[in-house]
Amino acid sequence: xxxxxxxxxxxxxxxxxxxxxxxxxxxxxxxxxxxxxxxxxxxxxxxxxxxxxxxxxxxxxxxxxxxxxxxxxxxxxxxxxxxxxxxxxxxxxxxxxxxxxxxxxxxxxxxxxxxxxxxxxxxxxxxxxxxxxxxxxxxxxxxxxxxxxxxxxxxxxxxxxxxxxxxxxxxxxxxxxxxxxxxxxxxxxxxxxxxxxxxxxxxxxxxxxxxxxxxxxxxxxxxxxxxxxxxxxxxxxxxxxxxxxxxxxxxxxxxxxxxxxxxxxxxxxxxxxxxxxxxxxxxxxxxxxxxxxxxxxxxxxxxxxxxxxxxxxxxxxxxxxxxxxxxxxxxxxxxxxxxxxxxxxxxxxxxxxxxxxxxxxxxxxxxxxxxxxxxxxxxxxxxxxxxxxxxxxxxxxxxxxxxxxxxxxxxxxxxxxxxxxxxxxxxxxxxxxxxxxxxxxxxxxxxxxxxxxxxxxxxxxxxxxxxxxxxxxxxxxxxxxxxxxxxxxxxxxxxxxxxxxxxxxxxxxxxxxxxxxxxxxxxxxxxxxxxxxxxxxxxxxxxxxxxxxxxxxxxxxxxxxxxxxxxxxxxxxxxxxxxxxxxxxxxxxxxxxx
Numbered sequence: 188x189x190x191x192x193x194x195x196x197x198x199x200x201x202x203x204x205x206x207x208x209x210x211x212x213x214x215x216x217x218x219x220x221x222x223x224x225x226x227x228x229x230x231x232x233x234x235x236x237x238x239x240x241x242x243x244x245x246x247x248x249x250x251x252x253x254x255x256x257x258x259x260x261x262x263x264x265x266x267x268x269x270x271x272x273x274x275x276x277x278x279x280x281x282x283x284x285x286x287x288x289x290x291x292x293x294x295x296x297x298x299x300x301x302x303x304x305x306x307x308x309x310x311x312x313x314x315x316x317x318x319x320x321x322x323x324x325x326x327x328x329x330x331x332x333x334x335x336x337x338x339x340x341x342x343x344x345x346x347x348x349x350x351x352x353x354x355x356x357x358x359x360x361x362x363x364x365x366x367x368x369x370x371x372x373x374x375x376x377x378x379x380x381x382x383x384x385x386x387x388x389x390x391x392x393x394x395x396x397x398x399x400x401x402x403x404x405x406x407x408x409x410x411x412x413x414x415x416x417x418x419x420x421x422x423x424x425x426x427x428x429x430x431x432x433x434x435x436x437x438x439x440x441x442x443x444x445x446x447x448x449x450x451x452x453x454x455x456x457x458x459x460x461x462x463x464x465x466x467x468x469x470x471x472x473x474x475x476x477x478x479x480x481x482x483x484x485x486x487x488x489x490x491x492x493x494x495x496x497x498x499x500x501x502x503x504x505x506x507x508x509x510x511x512x513x514x515x516x517x518x519x520x521x522x523x524x525x526x527x528x529x530x531x532x533x534x535x536x537x538x539x540x541x542x543x544x545x546x547x548x549x550x551x552x553x554x555x556x557x558x559x560x561x562x563x564x565x566x567x568x569x570x571x572x573x574x575x576x577x578x579x580x581x582x583x584x585x586x587x588x589x590x591x592x593x594x595x596x597x598x599x600x601x602x603x604x605x606x607x608x609x610x611x612x613x614x615x616x617x618x619x620x621x622x623x624x625x626x627x628x629x630x631x632x633x634x635x636x637x638x639x640x641x642x643x644x645x646x647x648x649x650x651x652x653x654x655x656x657x658x659x660x661x662x663x664x665x666x667x668x669x670x671x672x673x674x675x676x677x678x679x680x681x682x683x684x685x686x687x688x689x690x691x692x693x694x695x696x697x698x699x700x701x702x703x704x705x706x707x708x709x710x711x712x713x714x715x716x717x718x719x720x721x722x723x724x725x726x727x728x729x730x731x732x733x734x735x736x737x738x739x740x741x742x743x744x745x746x747x748x749x750x751x752x753x754x755x756x757x758x759x760x761x762x763x764x765x766x767x768x769x770x771x772x773x774x775x776x777x778x779x780x781x
Contacts, residue, residue, distance in 0.1 A: 208513065209266045212550040220549055227546035228556020230415070231539050233422040235276055235557060236564050238539075238587065240425075240446065240572060241580035242277035244345075245338065246531055247291030247354075250446055250572060253277050254565050255454045256530040260521045261558030265551045267517035269509040270498040272544040273535050274554060275521050279588045280334050281490060283341075285531045286354070287622050288482025294460040296531040298475055301459040303487040303532045304523030310491070311515030319492050319511075325607045326629035327492065328596045329614030333625060335591035337618065342581035346382075348374030348444050356619045373442030377431065378578035381424050385586040388424075392417030418542055421583050428579035429571065436574065443576040449569040453562065459526040481623040486532050487522075489626070494518050494535035501544055538587060606636060642667035646675050654685055655755065657748075659692040664699045669706030676710060680719060687719055688755050690748065694725035704737045711741045724751045 204210045235257050243253030260275025268275075289296035310316065337356050344352040344363055348371025352362050395414055400407075416423065432443050461472045476483065495511050502509045522532055543553060600607045610632040618625030645661035656679055660672065676689060714721050722743040726734065734742060745751040 205510070205513070206516070207266060208269050208510075216550070216552075220552075223546055223548050224553040224556055227543050227548045227553035229560065230418055230546060231274055231543050231553065232557040232560030233419040234539055234542055235274075235536075236561060237421040237425040237580070237583055238536075239277050239561070240575065241583045241587075242279065242282040243531075244446075244577065244580055245279065245341065245584055246277075246282040246285040246289070246296065248285070248289075248293055248296055248531060249449070251449050251454075251565070251569065252293060252296065252529060252531055254561055255528055256525060256533050258558040258561040259525040259528060259530055260533050261554035261561070263521045263524060264517050265554045267513065267520060268551050269513050269517075270502055271507070271548055271550050272501040272505065272540050273494065273498050273514075273551070274539045274543050274557065275494070275518070276533050276536055276539065277531070278493065278534050278536050279338050279584060279591070280331065280493060281486070281532050281534050283334055283338050284482065284486050284489060284622060288479050288486060289531065290478070292463075293529065293531075294463045295475060295479060297459045297526050297529055298461070299479060299482060299486060300522050300530050300532045301526035302476070302479075302483055303490060304519050304521070304526060306483070306487040306519075307491060307515055308519030308523060310487075311512050311519055314512050316491070316495065316511040316515055319488070319495060321634070322488075322492060322630060323607075323610060323633040325596075325600065325611035326614045326626070326633055327496075328593055329611040329629055330489075330618055330622075330626055331591045332593055332596070333615045333618035334622075335588045338588045339585050339592075342584050345444075345577050345581035346375065346378035346585070347371065348578065371442070371444065374444055374576065374578040377428060377443060377576055378582050381428055381579045381582035382585060384424050384427075385420055385582060388417045388420035389586065392420075418545075425575055425579050425583065428576050429574045432576050433574045443578065446572055446575045446577060446580070449572040451566070451569040453565050454528045456527050457529075481627070485623050485626055490522070490532055490534035491515055491518055493537075497535040497537050497540050501540060505544065610636065638667070641665055643671055644668050646672065648675065648679060650683070655688040655690060655752070656680065656683070657690050657692065659695065661695055663697050664693075664703040664707075666700055666702030666706070669703045673706060673710050677713075680714070680717070689714065689719060689721045690751055690755075691721060691723050692725050692748070693723055693727075693730065696730055697727060699730050699733055701733075701737070704733060704739070708737070708739045711739060715741055720755065722751050722755065724748055 236254070239253030239257040240250045241253070243250045243256075246252070257276045264273065264275050285296050285299065289299055310318070340356070340360065340363070344350075344359070347363075347367070349363060349366050349369055352366070353359055391413060395410055395417075432441070432445060435441050435443070461475075463470045463475060470478075491514075495514050498509045498514055499511075518534065522530070525533065546553070596611065597608065600611060610629045613632045614625045614629030616625075617628045640662070642665075644664075647657075647659040647661070649657040656676075658672075658676060660668075664672065680689065711721055720743075721741075722745060723734070724745045724747060726744055731744060734744070743754075745754060
């Protein structure tokens with residue numbers, strides 16, 4: 188009894204550990220790791236604060252909402268996440284989607300966060316993470332590359348200080364070039380300088396050689412200083428731009444377009460808005476949901492896809508395992524709880540995760556330091572954000588999304604499999620119209636390419652002997668393929684008048700459905716009327732059971748080709764004797780031969 192009780196407690200503890208991964212690493216926590224977490228938390232924090240401001244502007248929301256969205260994921264993922272490297276927060280792609288589906292309205296953005304969290308939680312609890320596998324790599328690459336172009340060009344107007352440019356990409360391109368003469372010189376100069384500085388620091392970071400303990404201490408310290416400077420480049424560039432803008436403000440002139448007033452203090456904890464009061468009436472919950480439309484599917488799915496893909500990539504790189512369904516739960520709880528503190532939807536950030544991984548962290552605890560740094564920024568630094576030029580934030584976004592455009596994928600697919608260029612290009616170009624149309628069109632095209640081999644399987648057709656036709660399907664037989672198989676048999680038997688035997692080799696048929704069995708039954712009857720014999724060989728046990736359960740009239744099965752040929756020769760011999768005796772029956776009797 189005591190043994191059973193102990194086993195029950197251990198099983199319950201394992202279940203709790205699976206749902207709360209923090210219980211796995213917390214007992215192993217070492218104070219020696221604290222230095223790593225401080226470095227990781229501060230480095231990521233100095234990266235996320237300027238990015239949060241920029242991504243909020245990209246989403247069409249006041250900049251404080253970027254900070255509201257940046258700390259909940261740090262705390263929740265520390266408890267529920269299974270990757271030691273992943274950091275959750277605002278990203279360029281998610282901000283683009285929020286801009287499309289929240290209509291630059293904080294109420295819609297917060298409600299979208301709540302509903303996305305609920306959907307993600309449901310998917311995690313129901314273990315529906317496998318649905319993400321139906322979004323193919325070309326579709327993902329087409330979307331991210333189009334998003335990089337869309338987001339990058341969206342910031343050009345801010346970089347140049349242009350006003351009243353439409354949101355739709357095609358119109359945006361047209362009006363940006365039409366109004367290029369209205370460029371604010373100060374914004375353009377500062378924006379280009381920030382772009383150059385960010386690009387240079389990024390190149391500097393990539394050129395730093397790998398640390399070697401055999402090198403002198405001075406060399407290692409200089410490498411660390413350069414690496415740190417390049418890693419927190421966003422914060423340094425934004426700080427520099429803010430100081431330049433402040434110096435002009437002190438002199439009484441301001442040539443730059445500034446971020447403006449940012450409310451100070453932490454967000455209040457309150458229910459998400461389930462309705463919105465407008466000047467012409469109140470929009471109900473149903474009306475808000477209807478207006479967001481496809482965003483309720485696109486936003487949670489793309490958020491999950493981005494997070495799981497990043498977690499898998501770093502888990503593979505650093506040799507550890509993640510639980511995709513637990514990642515869904517971590518994402519779901521982050522967005523669900525985030526909606527109560529005015530967050531817009533968040534997901535995993537590749538750039539910040541890479542920074543986190545480079546510090547050598549052993550657990551997700553570094554996110555706690557990042558979360559605290561964001562909270563301190565909200566509490567004490569929002570007055571400083573007033574002086575940040577929008578052109579500097581635009582430069583931060585452009586440099587963040589530039590690596591997302593992968594031109595090599597077009598050449599790679601051309602070399603490897605050109606057919607995969609179809610969903611890639613369809614997704615890429617349709618995303619310039621509307622994001623949801625690009626993703627839906629890409630998934631549909633991928634689905635068609637996936638289903639086509641099922642509907643039109645490769646069928647090997649040979650004349651085995653003078654009067655025998657040998658047919659071998661290359662895979663499973665499902666209802667879309669049965670008409671194709673029947674047409675193939677019909678055409679060959681009609682063109683070859685001397686044929687009287689058809690052998691259907693089902694060695695590669697691993698599964699079959701009832702519609703296919705019914706189609707084969709009709710084919711059997713049709714061939715019998717034409718005094719042709721159809722036999723099956725190589726049926727796997729579970730497929731044979733389906734045929735036996737269906738009780739097909741005239742069904743003959745043999746384990747191999749040799750037995751089938753032997754039986755057919757005997758039947759032909761009997762048929763010849765029957766003709767000499769004047770019998771009308773030249774067909775084999777109905778039944779099952781095994």
